[in-house]
Amino acid sequence: MTSQAADGPETAVGSRRSKITPEREREFFDAVLDQIRESGYEAVTMEGVAASTRCSKSTLYRQWRSKPQFVVAALRASRRTRFAGIDTGSLAGDLRQVARAAGEWSGKDTRLLQALGNAILQDPDLKKALREALVEPELDALREMLRRGVERGEVSAGNPALEHVPAQIFGVLRIRPLLEGEYADPDYMVRFVEACVLPALGLAP
Amino acid sequence: MTSQAADGPETAVGSRRSKITPEREREFFDAVLDQIRESGYEAVTMEGVAASTRCSKSTLYRQWRSKPQFVVAALRASRRTRFAGIDTGSLAGDLRQVARAAGEWSGKDTRLLQALGNAILQDPDLKKALREALVEPELDALREMLRRGVERGEVSAGNPALEHVPAQIFGVLRIRPLLEGEYADPDYMVRFVEACVLPALGLAP
DNA sequence: GTGTACCGGTACTCGACCGTATCGGTACAC
DNA sequence: GTGTACCGATACGGTCGAGTACCGGTACAC
Structure with a gap:
């Protein structure tokens, strides 16, 4: 669609012209992640994913070489950040927002983490993908928040609680x-932040 | 060896007279837990355990009906408490001791917890056994410690941080x-308790 | 219209592992 | 010595899932 008037019949660039639309791909990814949450990593089968998305196993194996690579791709594609963008003007306010946001997705993401529990001990790629998808973006956002709080003078830079937030x-x-026996919900997380995190930082409610 | 002069050839009581000594049994349990830590629950095979303990698969299946029941038995037998007995006279002292103790076994027990991660989502017996072996005894000891602290007046009974310790x-x-990327060690845990847990309870170091 | 290349479906190979069955050996009771 | 019952070893049946091969259908390019 862009520049194909080069030499011959587009020898370069888009070598693989899959008929899988990005929306279709997302269906595959959602399906496999849902099944992992439900049954755990090892119990998930390519056949199961194919059946639930009404595609054939061949299609999955044409796009991704193996089950681990498929799952890694699904994790990478699900990478998103839920803390970034929080900026209430005060560290205490930011952390309350974080608590609420964390409580919102706790069920889904905690379950995913749990279901991948032993798999990431075996497969470094999987571990890396999981960290990059669920952990690091939020960690970065959180650190940035704390940095702003220190900069504004709300917390002393030497406060030993900082690194443990x-x-x-x-x-x-x-x-x-x-x-x-139950996942953390927003109310619980806010109570926790107010009872433990803020006092340790010297920010009384 | 005790009272076998009852009626006939000991019809009751010790129906199964296994030749497996308790020491031997412990070898089996240690082997399976080690392999779980190493490779995860689903990757552990009865054949592997048999091979590493130089017994036969038959022996394992004679003693325990199935793999899940075998693992559950191993967990139950490993049940022990590491916090009980800590009593330094002050809550802050107790919590520092807890931190040190927790840091000691963090590697082994955290790994076990992680390796059983998705298995306990599927098998309620396993989940129960794991909780009873690793979690509840310590939880009870911890709560008792906090109760003593409140009783001594070190912490107000209404302190909202109490329930989150x-x-x-x-x-x-x-x-x-x-x-x-690394397990919590005693030093780290003590730093954490001093930086976060004690301040939240209003116990300045 | 013709060719191409991907799609879905199905059948297949291959390996792994659970749990069972069978067998010879042996410790112990009497 | 004789019986009993458990031990270790090995072989076996059955299931399940990863990954491959093949096949007819079809959308799209030209």
Whole structure:
């Protein structure tokens, strides 16, 4: 569609001209991630994904070489950030917003993390993809938030609680199902931030 | 060896007289838990355990009906508490001891938790056994510690941070490998408790 | 109209592993 | 010595899923 008046019948560039539209691709990715959340990584089969999306196994294997690479692609495509953009003007306000946002997607993302639990011990690519999809973008946003708070003088740069804020928030998100049998919801997360994170930073409510 | 002069050839009581000594049994349990930590729950095979302990698969299946039941038995037998017995006289002292103890076994136990990650989503028995083996004893000990602290008047009973102490400690233990790539060690845990848990409780170091 | 290349469907190979069956050996009871 | 019952080894049946091969249908280019 752009510049194909070069030499001969477009020898270069778009070598693979798949008929899979981006929307269709997203269906595949959503299906495999849903099935992972539901049954765990090892229990997910390419046949199951093919059946649930009404495509054939051949189609999946034509686009992605193997099951691990397929899952990695799905994770990469699901990469998105939910903390970025939060900027209420105060660190306490930002962290409350983070808590609320974290509580929103806690069920889905925590489940995914849990379901991939032992798989990432075996497959470094999978581990990397998972970190890049779910963890690092939020971690970056969180650090940026804290940096702004320090810059505004709300927290001393030497406060030892600073470095533990991400671990506190992600840790509590991750562990609550095991301790209390239910995923962390926005209310719970806000209560936690106000009861523990803010006081440790010296920000009384 | 005790009372076998009852009626006939000991019809009751010790119906199964296995030749597996308790020490031998412990070898089986250690082997399967080690392999789970190493390769994850689904990747562990009864054949592998048999080979590594130089017994036969038949022996394992004679003692335990199936792989899940075998693993559950191993978990139950590994049940032990590492926080119980800590009593330094002050809540801050107790929590520092907890941090150190938690950091000690963090590698092994966190790995086990991670390796069983998606399996416990599928098998309720496994989930229950895991909670009873690794989580609940420590949770009970921790709650008892906090209760003593409140009783001594070190912390107000209404302090909202109280209910989150276990989640903070277990959460950070669990999440650190994902965030920073290494298991929590005693030093790290003590720093965390001093920087976050104690201040939130109003216990300045 | 003709060719091309991807699509979905199905059948297939291959390997892995669960759980069972069978067999000879052996410790222990009596 | 004789019986019993558990041990280790090995072989086997059955299932399941990864990845491949093939085949007819069809959209699109020219």
